[in-house]
Amino acid sequence: MVDARQRLGHLWRRGTEFLGCEVAILGGAMSWISERSLVAALSNAGGFGVIACGSMPPDRLAEEIAATQDLTARPFGVNLITMHPELDRLIDVCGQMGVGHVVLAGGLPGSAAIKRAKDTGARVMCFAPALVAAKKLIRSGADALVIEGTEAGGHIGPVATGVLAQEILPEMAAQVPVFVAGGIGRGEAIVSYLEMGAVGVQLGTRFVCATECVAHPNFKQAFIRAAARDAVPTVQVDPAFPVIPVRALANEGSRRFVRFQHEVIARYRAGELEMKAAQLEIEHYWAGALRRAVIDGDVETGSVMAGQSVGMVTREQPCAEIIAELVLQAEAALAARATPAPLEA
Numbered sequence: 001m002v003d004a005r006q007r008l009g010h011l012w013r014r015g016t017e018f019l020g021c022e023v024a025i026l027g028g029a030m031s032w033i034s035e036r037s038l039v040a041a042l043s044n045a046g047g048f049g050v051i052a053c054g055s056m057p058p059d060r061l062a063e064e065i066a067a068t069q070d071l072t073a074r075p076f077g078v079n080l081i082t083m084h085p086e087l088d089r090l091i092d093v094c095g096q097m098g099v100g101h102v103v104l105a106g107g108l109p110g111s112a113a114i115k116r117a118k119d120t121g122a123r124v125m126c127f128a129p130a131l132v133a134a135k136k137l138i139r140s141g142a143d144a145l146v147i148e149g150t151e152a153g154g155h156i157g158p159v160a161t162g163v164l165a166q167e168i169l170p171e172m173a174a175q176v177p178v179f180v181a182g183g184i185g186r187g188e189a190i191v192s193y194l195e196m197g198a199v200g201v202q203l204g205t206r207f208v209c210a211t212e213c214v215a216h217p218n219f220k221q222a223f224i225r226a227a228a229r230d231a232v233p234t235v236q237v238d239p240a241f242p243v244i245p246v247r248a249l250a251n252e253g254s255r256r257f258v259r260f261q262h263e264v265i266a267r268y269r270a271g272e273l274e275m276k277a278a279q280l281e282i283e284h285y286w287a288g289a290l291r292r293a294v295i296d297g298d299v300e301t302g303s304v305m306a307g308q309s310v311g312m313v314t315r316e317q318p319c320a321e322i323i324a325e326l327v328l329q330a331e332a333a334l335a336a337r338a339t340p341a342p343l344e345a
């Protein structure tokens with residue numbers, strides 16, 4: 001296993017050097033979930049925690065960063081949503097508090113936001129949903145990319161992780177560090193993406209049932225019970241009324257959402273609602289629903305965002321144990337490659 005350990009260290013060295021940690025596994029930012037406790041635990045375990053700023057105002061973000069710094073001396077990042085109305089102020093807060101890595105999520109960031117974050121001295125990571133976007137982000141100054149496939153929990157694109165990895169890694173891996181996210185639940189998968197040129201990975205779903213995660217026990221139980229096929233994208237009933245695709249566990253809330261869309265669209269067709277008003281009603285259906293599930297434990301009507309790797313979440317475990325398990329699986333996979341099974345006669 002010593003060779004396998006060295007080989008793994010070599011495979012993700014660019015990632016660990018970029019992040020300043022031992023294990024190139026990012027804990028993907030999850031709104032309401034990735035706060036001080038989980039973020040510090042991930043970084044203390046040798047991985048890299050990322051605070052989810054979500055809709056926090058700048059002073060709340062400053063408070064969360066300070067509280068995380070009290071819990072860990074190791075590096076961690078902050079994930080900012082690009083459409084946040086106070087994005088510039090949030091970037092400045094990260095700069096003032098010495099955050100080393102800023103992740104810009106939720107739509108392609110403009111070069112001004114990337115530059116502002118880089119000017120604070122931070123390294124900037126951006127999500128690339130396609131090869132053209134990856135090239136544009138690098139031209140705009142992104143220091144690293146995260147490519148996230150449709151298997152992921154939360155807001156998703158349409159393309160599978162394995163396809164994005166094949167399209168983007170061969171072209172971009174030499175230019176900037178690329179981290180792969182979406183559907184990763186075991187170390188063997190981590191090794192395969194590293195061998196394709198990734199420098200590390202980002203996992204979200206796998207860390208929801210960490211002991212240190214503050215999510216409500218109902219939320220964690222829903223993860224422990226669920227299988228991969230339960231984590232499904234939001235259903236859109238009419239192409240004229242687009243819905244934002246989010247992968248979450250199917251529940252009463254998602255079934256009601258389908259009925260709700262039909263009702264709203266019927267009111268529009270009957271002339272009772274303007275198209276814009278109908279679209280807004282549909283968009284507002286899920287407002288506050290993630291918080292309701294994560295914090296209040298309403299897993300029936302709340303949004304239980306989860307990726308397809310949820311089937312590999314089987315119990316509550318400390319972050320350090322989850323990371324150690326992933327690393328052991330990765331090392332075992334590499335050791336097996338070094339000693340191939342003899343061919344059958």
Ligand SMILES: Cc1cc2nc3c(=O)[nH]c(=O)nc-3n(C[C@H](O)[C@H](O)[C@H](O)COP(=O)(O)O)c2cc1C
Pocket residue numbers: 027028029030031033052054079105106148151152153154155181182183184202203204205206304305306307308309
């Ligand atoms: C409950 C939940 C909430 C999430 N919230 C965010 C978020 O606020 N911002 C973001 O960039 N990604 C968010 N994500 C995506 C994660 O950061 C991560 O990229 C994703 O979970 C990786 O795929 P996986 O779920 O298959 O591990 C969320 C994911 C989950 C499961």
